[in-house]
Amino acid sequence: MTLRLLVLGVILLPTLLFAQKGSTLYVSPFGNDQAKGTLDQPFASVQKALTKVAEIRKDNPLQPISILLRQGTYYLNQSIEITNKEAASKNGTLLISAYKDEKVILSGGQQLKLQWEPYKDGVFKAQMEKKLNFDHFFVDGKPQILARYPDYDASILPWHGYAEDILSAERLKSYKHAQGAYIHRMHSGLWGSYDFIIDSVDQKGKPFLTGGYQANRNNYGYHPKFGFIENVMEELNAPGEWFYDKENGIIYYKPIAGVVLSKAVFEASFLENILTIKGSRKQPVSNVEVKGITFQHTLRTFMKTHEQLLRSDWAIYRQGALLIEGAEYVSVENCNFEYLGGNAVFINNYNRNVIIKGNHIHDAGATAINLVGSPDAVRSPAFEYRLFVPLSEMDTLIGPKTPDYPALCNITENLIHDIGQIEKQSAGVNLSMTSEITVSHNSIYDVPRAGINICDGTWGGHDIAFNDVFNSVLETGDHGSFNSWGRDRYWHPDRKTMDQIVAQHPTLILADAYKPTRLHNNRMRCDRGWDIDLDDGSSNYIIYNNLCLNGGLKFREGFHRIAYNNILVNNSFHPHVWFQNSMDEFRNNIVCTEYKPIWISNWGQTIDQNLFPNKNALLKAKANGTDQHSLAGNPLFENPSKGDFSVRKGSLAFAIGFRNFPMNQFGVTIPRLKVLAKTPVIPDLVTIDEKDNDDQIINWRGAKLKRLKGLSEISATGMTHEAGILIQSIGKNSPLIKIGIQPNDVILKVKKKETNSLSEFLSVYAEDTSSSSLKFTIWRNQQQLEIEVIR
Incomplete structure (x- = not known):
């Protein structure tokens, strides 16, 4: 018996060793999917390599497998997806990496072969297929500007140019086809942005729009000045602008200086997502490594950003150039994410021990790195600022209801800048419905809103450390x-x-x-x-x-x-x-x-x-x-x-x-990123003297009043700008208490007349003594109230 087992062990040992040895598959833009996937005979597509991985996994589920990509750009016809068929168990790995630091680009776009001919006024045109869906156009690797009003000006914020008359009847009637134009406007309080598409315009120049749901504070309206319109043929007048006529399949372009149309490389974005790593809580994808790859050219997704993130100010779209869902022990390292229309990385619902490390993320339409759990994991969730679950209906147990959220993930050593190019309620790193996330040694700057944002308290335990965050809130407030x-x-x-x-x-x-x-x-x-x-x-x-x-x-x-x-x-x-x-x-x-x-x-x-x-x-x-x-x-x-x-x-x-x-x-310490990273301007120290510089405060009917002034008072009262008279405090015997005036109220108007200074307020209050009461317009709990004030 012993001899028989020994012989069997000798026979099986080479098989077991071979099973653990590991396999390497090679891919090249110049390969062939009918080839063997070797270094000399590489596959042409990552998807073919993953199909081969799934075949290997059937017989050797524990085998470490590497997919090495040779230099070049891989234009994808469809997104790449890694599931449990391709991923290893907890004892194996799947590596997708650039071969020996070669430059590898996974593109959500396609290269365009265009024959240009003159149109007029320095604009050229070329024939394409009809009814294509793309909204990013690149020339020699650089993004161009979708025809817009006002023209793009890099020195102006927000939007790199804005105008009050983007929806004026006169302007809209001047467009031959306004249908399909995009409208981008800031929130009235600069708490984010809204996006719309024009469905039609009537004979009077009145537009009919779809959109405006991209924020979670929609009752405040839109900023009257900060907005622009794009995707309009009549606005194609500046170098670098382009427009695609879907119905006729013609692209128009006014080249910038130095572009030689006969030699330039033209690309356009067609996919929202480049790579998805997807499992589930019960069957997570495990042990996947992605290294040294550049992700480029995804579609803008602002018209799909409408899911409310609990009662934060955010709405999101659960998508990104890289989407990770239902994963454990996945790492994404030393990659580049650039020229993307929406989010760069989205870690969605159940995830554990995901590492995003050493990546350079820039020029993205929305957020760089999102980690967002499922509202199904939240006990008694409420959505939108003003909604509330009644106490009689509330689940009062502590902590999450289910494990469907990201936890124990590490976002470290990433260089993030120039994101939120369209979606202004965005961040370098955003957390919502997550737990025990480490965000460390990231350099984040040149962003329209926060560098690091946490939408809600669910469920804490985060470690936010050693980050360098500056040049933030550049387009909001x-x-x-x-x-x-x-x-x-x-x-x-x-x-x-x-x-x-x-x-x-x-x-x-x-x-x-x-x-x-x-x-x-x-x-x-x-x-x-x-x-x-x-x-x-x-x-x-x-x-x-x-x-x-x-x-x-x-x-x-x-x-x-x-x-x-x-x-x-x-x-x-x-x-x-x-x-x-x-x-x-x-x-x-x-x-x-x-x-x-x-x-x-x-x-x-x-x-x-x-x-x-x-x-x-x-x-x-x-x-x-x-x-x-x-x-x-x-x-x-x-x-x-x-x-x-x-x-x-x-x-x-x-x-x-x-x-x-x-x-x-x-900030970042990895040498390849540290040499690229900016650092903040160090301010000169301001010498503070003993002089009291507070604004005047007056006593009025047992209350202390002052002009609303400064960001602190604006934020504390929920106002959007400096206006009105702040009720700083009210004495316990003040008659104002009985009529409903409260501390921190802001008096916006008296008798429908604005009161933006103490002198204005006192003047309006005193100008008509014949009436026994006056109507005050009050700002409280971020809404206007009308209160009758007895003299």
Whole structure:
């Protein structure tokens, strides 16, 4: 028996060893799908190689397999998909990689063979097939401009050019075929953007549109000025512009200087997605590696962006040049994502241990990296800002309902810039319905909105560290380089109702954000908002060792936020509309101006042991009952002009518990990306004197009034711009209480007359003393109310 087993083992051993050895398949743009897939006889397509992988897996499911792509551009007729048929089990791997660092491009487009002939006014035309679907056109590898009004100007933001008359009847009637034109407009509060397509225009020049659903705050309307129209033949007048006539199959193009039409390479995008890695929670795709590949040329997808992400300001389309769903232990490394119409990477629903590392992502129409779970995993989900699940119907258990969301994923060492080119509610990295995501050592800049965004508190546990985020919020407003919302189960759009909920059901506060999120060792700069903006409801954050270069740190309504050992250059702490018993802490920080509180009567758990720039700023803080052990004085930064804000020996910062942290570890460190990455402009330190520069505040009928001014007050009141008179506070005996006026209300009009200054307000109020009451237009809870005010 023993001899028989020994002989059997000797026979089987070579077979087992061969099974584990691994296979390598080769692909080349100049190959042949009827070939053997060897180095000398490569396949022509990745899809053929994957078909061969599936055959190998039937007999050898554990075998490591590599698909190596030779240099060149692979124009895809359909998206590549990797499923369980091709992927290995947990004990094997599937590698798809460029061969020996050769330049490999997977293109969602096609190369066009065009015979150009003159049309008129420097425009050329060429015949194509009819009714093709493409909206990106490339010449010698560079994207060209779809014919638009106003003309593209790289120096102008937003939209690189905008105009108020894009939908004027006169303009629309001048177009022979306005049908199919795209309209892009900013949200009225600059909280994102909207996109439309013109279905038709009547004889009076009135357009009939489809779209306008790309944001989750649709009740505010559109910005009157910031918009443009594109895909209109009559607007083709500037070098680099193009237009495709679908009905007749003709493309028109006005070349830029230096383009030789007879020699240039022309390409157009035809696919939304290039590569999908797709399994399920019960049967996940495992152990797939993608390395060294460039992804290019996908369609714009803004007209499909309409799924609301809970009660954040976002809507999304679950698609990207790379889509990963139902995967475990998948890595995407050292790739490039460029010239894309929509999202670059989308990690969708159930995913565990996915790594996105060392990639260069730029020139994308929407978000660089999305990680988004399923709303089916959320207990009692609500969608849109004003909607709320009644307490009587609410699931009050803590945490997620199902595992259908990304968790334990790592987004690290990526260089991200020039994204959100069409969709302005976008980010370098966006998280929604996720848990325990690491976002570290990324360099993110030149973006229209946040660099890093967290849509909701579900379910926390993230580690946001060592990122370099700047040149953010370039085309929008009321936001930060880092932004979060926390409109979770406890949150309600009416503040009084929400106060009652948290008082009666305190366990709901952390029912969704039940794991703390750490935000540390980042360098942030935002010149059009806050460096770090924890907006509506954001809770359970630990924030430390951050260098904030301009916009300061904001905590709006929320609970359990701890901020310590941060440096707020040329700015300060912005506490907005806090709850009673918020348990917030702000300690051991260096601030460079006085605090900027908005509607604060409860100052949290601990606001103390901070360093202020001067005695006046410190005394103002102490008058609020905070900072009894804080100090004031020069922090003695080491070399601020060079970006080193470490404090020198002898600094008072040490006395308040501050500890230096590294100033040279922000952003990407991988050499190929670090040499390409920008770094933020380091601001000159502003000397703060003792002068009180606050706007005038008046006492009126037992209330304190002032002109609404500044981003902090705009954000705290939910306004979209500076307008009206802010009710800063109301005394307990004020007659205004009985008629329904509340602190933080904004008086927009009296008797339908605008009141944008104290003098205007007092003048309108006093001009007609014969009436016993006046109608006030009030802004509250982000909507207008009419209140009758008794004299």
